[in-house]
Amino acid sequence: MDHRTLQNRRILISGASVAGPALAWWLARHGFRPTVVERAPQLRGGGYAVDFRGAAHLSVLAKMGIKERQTHLSATTYVDEEGRPVASMPAGIFAGEVEILRGDLGRILYEATRDGTEYLFGDSITGLHQDESGVHVTFRRGAPRTFDLVIGADGLHSNVRGLAFGGHRDPVEDLGLYVSIFSVPDRYGLDHEGLLYSVPGRTAAIFSAPGTDEAVAQFFFTAPDGEPVDYDYHDTARQQKILARAFEGVGWHVPDLLGQMPAAADFYFDSVSQVRLDRWSSGRVALIGDAGYAAGPGGNGTGTAVVAAYVLAGELAVARGDHRVAFARYEDQLRRYVARGQKQARGGRDFLAPATAKKIRRRDRFFRMLPYLPVKGLIRYLSTRTATAIRLPEYP
Numbered sequence: 141m142d143h144r145t146l147q148n149r150r151i152l153i154s155g156a157s158v159a160g161p162a163l164a165w166w167l168a169r170h171g172f173r174p175t176v177v178e179r180a181p182q183l184r185g186g187g188y189a190v191d192f193r194g195a196a197h198l199s200v201l202a203k204m205g206i207k208e209r210q211t212h213l214s215a216t217t218y219v220d221e222e223g224r225p226v227a228s229m230p231a232g233i234f235a236g237e238v239e240i241l242r243g244d245l246g247r248i249l250y251e252a253t254r255d256g257t258e259y260l261f262g263d264s265i266t267g268l269h270q271d272e273s274g275v276h277v278t279f280r281r282g283a284p285r286t287f288d289l290v291i292g293a294d295g296l297h298s299n300v301r302g303l304a305f306g307g308h309r310d311p312v313e314d315l316g317l318y319v320s321i322f323s324v325p326d327r328y329g330l331d332h333e334g335l336l337y338s339v340p341g342r343t344a345a346i347f348s349a350p351g352t353d354e355a356v357a358q359f360f361f362t363a364p365d366g367e368p369v370d371y372d373y374h375d376t377a378r379q380q381k382i383l384a385r386a387f388e389g390v391g392w393h394v395p396d397l398l399g400q401m402p403a404a405a406d407f408y409f410d411s412v413s414q415v416r417l418d419r420w421s422s423g424r425v426a427l428i429g430d431a432g433y434a435a436g437p438g439g440n441g442t443g444t445a446v447v448a449a450y451v452l453a454g455e456l457a458v459a460r461g462d463h464r465v466a467f468a469r470y471e472d473q474l475r476r477y478v479a480r481g482q483k484q485a486r487g488g489r490d491f492l493a494p495a496t497a498k499k500i501r502r503r504d505r506f507f508r509m510l511p512y513l514p515v516k517g518l519i520r521y522l523s524t525r526t527a528t529a530i531r532l533p534e535y536p
């Protein structure tokens with residue numbers, strides 16, 4: 141493609157997790173000049189497996205040459221307080237076709253983009269002012285600069301959304317479920333497997349992190365009194381207190397895992413929330429991934445982010461950089477797809493942290509019976525249907 145006929149080539153992306161670097165990859169390929177600003181001082185590792193399923197996700201990954209580093213988990217087992225298995229969730233039913241540790245995916249995307257992309261770590265946008273000539277951006281640390289377009293790929297609590305979509309009703313809906321994930325030394329003898337222990341409203345889990353000598357601890361809990369938990373997403377110490385309080389008195393490996401929490405370099409805590417906006421762009425500024433339309437666990441958030449990066453960059457290329465045309469087409473292509481993912485994710489709460497002992501028993505019974513039920517194909521079909529519900533255009 142002839143880069144001389146492209147307009148709006150200088151594009152600033154806020155956020156270097158999944159959506160940001162994936163978008164940078166496609167933009168650079170189409171002849172744009174992406175810059176990515178990330179608040180963290182370096183690439184943020186951590187998190188557990190993110191999965192991709194169905195033709196849409198896999199075809200974009202294949203076009204990007206990403207197919208390695210699968211977690212290859214065998215099974216996930218629910219255990220009682222003594223660690224005895226009570227039910228098992230067979231591998232390959234709920235997991236996608238490609239399951240990658242989130243930290244690995246971030247690193248793969250970063251390494252694939254850093255030659256054609258300017259990365260600014262340890263900085264954050266403080267102001268956006270747009271006019272016909274571009275977007276004038278101020279930064280917390282760096283000198284002010286002007287870009288042609290700005291894309292917010294900065295997650296659930298998006299900074300860009302706050303700066304450019306002001307006046308909108310709060311678009312974040314807290315689903316009353318909280319998640320924390322962090323690495324611990326693997327002293328649990330895990331072999332490509334996961335163990336989960338539930339008490340009413342709370343589930344703790346340990347998963348193998350293949351290829352490392354660590355394991356991943358994961359916690360889900362519902363708001364104890366039904367009211368949203370009051371947390372500051374910058375304040376790790378307070379988040380750790382909230383988590384410790386939520387799991388106070390819970391047995392199994394929980395006290396040991398919580399004891400290791402202060403030493404974890406990749407502690408992650410957040411609410412499970414959805415983002416709903418009437419529009420995903422405002423002039424020269426647009427949103428992608430969780431910043432614009434977070435779905436929560438089970439909503440294909442990572443696959444959607446990668447598909448969205450392909451579509452947004454492709455539409456900008458086809459429109460020769462005309463953001464008015466490209467942003468509208470990007471939204472048209474993805475709205476229904478995103479809505480289906482969000483709808484699917486809303487059912488996750490009862491499964492991740494069942495509210496009562498009876499619901500825990502019902503879940504365990506379901507998994508015990510699953511191998512004997514003729515539903516495996518159906519479950520796989522249903523969980524893949526949402527991820528494939530988009531026809532992806534071919535871009536030049």
Ligand SMILES: Cc1cc2nc3c(=O)[nH]c(=O)nc-3n(C[C@H](O)[C@H](O)[C@H](O)COP(=O)(O)OP(=O)(O)OC[C@H]3O[C@@H](n4cnc5c(N)ncnc54)[C@H](O)[C@@H]3O)c2cc1C
Pocket residue numbers: 154155156157158159160177178179180184185186187188189190191242263264265293294295296297298299321408428429430431437441442445
């Ligand atoms: C540390 C971490 C662990 C996660 N673990 C899991 C997991 O185990 N399983 C799972 O399914 N999903 C996980 N997620 C969420 C998952 O990555 C997303 O749902 C999905 O991949 C969409 O990604 P995203 O790039 O849109 O947003 P996110 O992955 O949320 O990334 C947003 C990025 O923006 C950066 N950022 C935030 N504010 C600013 C700012 N002001 N300026 C610059 N940069 C900013 C953040 O540091 C982050 O790198 C995790 C997210 C994070 C950040």
